[in-house]
Amino acid sequence: MARQELARFLRDRREDLRPADVGLPTGPRRRTPGLRREEVADLANMSVDYYVRLEQARGPHPSPRILDSITRALRLDPAERTHLFRLAGANPTPPAGPSRQVRPYIAGLLRRMPEAGAVVTDATYDVIAWNPLAEALLGDLREVPNLARRRFLRLSPYEISGAEEFARIAVARLRSAADRYPRDERLAGLLAELHAGSEEFTEVWNTDPVHTPGHRVKTAAHPELGRLRLNCDVLAVPDDDQQVVFITADPGTASARALRHVLRRTA
Template identity: 75%
Template sequence: MARAELARFLRDRREGLRPEEVGLHAGPRRRTPGLRREEVADLARMSVDYYVRLEQARGPRPSPRILTSMADALRLSPPERTHLFRLAGVPPEPPAGPPRHVRPYVAGLLHRMPETAVVVTAATYDVIAWNPLAEALLGDLRGQPNLARRRFLLRDEVMTSGHEEFGDYAVARLRAAADRYPHDPGLAALLAELRAGSAEFSQIWATNPVRAPGHRTKTMAHPDFGRLHIDCDVLAVPEDDQQVVFMTAEPDTPTARALHHLAARLS
């Protein structure tokens, strides 16, 4: 175990974490930067003495349970959790499941571009956040928020072209999610449902497609504006294993004018 590196990592993370980020009140007399050691120990449900010894590079090798508690207390991202385990010389535990919390700066993107439809998807292809224009394009996202299920089981009637390419992207991302979250029951149930209900999904899965997020073009059928040619661009949020999908149109085209009218209707 790299005790000195582990101690430095814990100290730096504690001092860089604001009390309000963990639900604590800073108070007017706080002089310590970040959290106090006793606050981290309390959040991690361990003794103050044990935590102090870890920060002073004097403690024994922490168990996986202790490391998980400290990672939760210090609000570590998935890469930081893996780094913590490696510093302690303990094999990283697979995360329980894909993160579904959308960070404030990501949520803010949804409403900064009123004529751009935006969705945020988790690693399972559940749409976990969206703006009104996205729902106007894609239909009811509350009742059926999973894009892979819509693609393979419902044969989403909104999209008239781009199905095949999206199928490969969806399977590649779901295979990667299955490797990262082997114990997530929701993901396991989704994959079982897709295999049972879609021979196409099983066929694509067997080919093990390799796809990376990027630019795609789709044609969608809208009940009021007819066929819309939509450009889709993906911004990855690697710390949360999420993707932000921006749906736009080429300027001065019928689709751009349709998006303008839709956005005006929603404002």
């Protein structure tokens, strides 16, 4: 019975996905909904025969490593991942690391809000998606994509007031991430770098801060636009342990006019 339930879960989740959801080209019209089995097998780095046997309830009990590969291939959220492990008769292990995939509807949200700067950060404060206005306000996000690294190692010329408050928020989030993802080497490397390069980071870390993001009004010193009064609001994406940060200015203000100027230039 358990194998049949696992097979049904895999089929249902595969058929719910579209090629665009996993970064594959849409291609010609498909006869069946969702992804093909060979596509899932390729995404999961396993043989097609092995995956087919799992969907047909004929395969062996998959190992935690295989289950994590299937989790990534099928874009399972944390609750679905736990369910998958239980169907396979395995104890859920801590995730190897935070999700760094941006769901299509989140990416679409960034495009539909051109008058707001918007970035998506994963649990380690890596910026994994952004829109043009955000990059104009924050600088080259490809060169230094991690907001904690930018803040504590002073790697960005773009200064924003309330940095002490952000320091506490960032450390609280990174401590939580370290608890959730003890096997993530990228996170471990980031924390080691921040401890080695920033006395402030270590001091804040040792206080074990408990801070959550919310609505904040901040003043930014932009190299070209001067001083800007900006609103920062955070939308949590709990399924992927991510956050979307929206940066706006009050209508009719000089800061709003500066943002419109940036919008015209980026357009």
